[in-house]
Amino acid sequence: MQRSELRKQLRLARQQLTRAQQDKAAEAVLQRLCDLPLLSHATYAACYLPNDGEVSLTPFIKHCWQSKATSHPMRCNTTLPVLHPVCKGHLLFLGYDAQTHMVKNTFAIPEPELACQNIVPMRHHSVIFMPLVGFDSQGNRLGMGGGFYDRTLASVREAHTRPALVGIAHDCQHVDRLPVQSWDVPLDAIVTPTQTITFNQK
């Protein structure tokens, strides 16, 4: 199937999930993320705000904020992606906490207001959590079609040390085999409400 047709079908499937199913999925993903070994000593975790029926990371983000105030082992800082103002099609990651001033980007998705001092370089992150439209059992990721994460991660995909790349998805976004292009950056792990699939040692 063509990527555009797959996107349409998979987006419809997640858009049709009920509020109750979405809430349950977000809680189940939070529990699974808390069990990820890589989060026990994490520095920064890049998250996202849900759009188009994506699994919400808000319970996870709140958990990180609350844990930071205690001596809990999982007390990493959270960042959010921001559309790069100069390098079109790329993302920056900015620190995100309860005080962050948010603005809407051109996709009407809230993002932290751009302030240079709040930019967190990619190499400072332990993990980048990515939303996706579809995934397969080989760790391939189909996004919304903008290629933002592929472009942003292109320079680090082969690097020896880089953040773990973890896709977050509903179970209904799993397909047998995705059509893959050379620029698609594969994932190190995928977390759904019922599964944690890891593809390498990260």
Ligand SMILES: Nc1ncnc2c1ncn2[C@@H]1O[C@H](COP(=O)(O)OP(=O)(O)O)[C@@H](O)[C@H]1O
């Ligand atoms: N590293 C890259 N450099 C330049 N263009 C890229 C890069 N990665 C992706 N793109 C462009 O982004 C577009 C969308 O990528 P695609 O993989 O289809 O989207 P998504 O990953 O959001 O599903 C492609 O047409 C491709 O040309």
Ligand SMILES: [Mg+2]
């Ligand atoms: Mg891609």
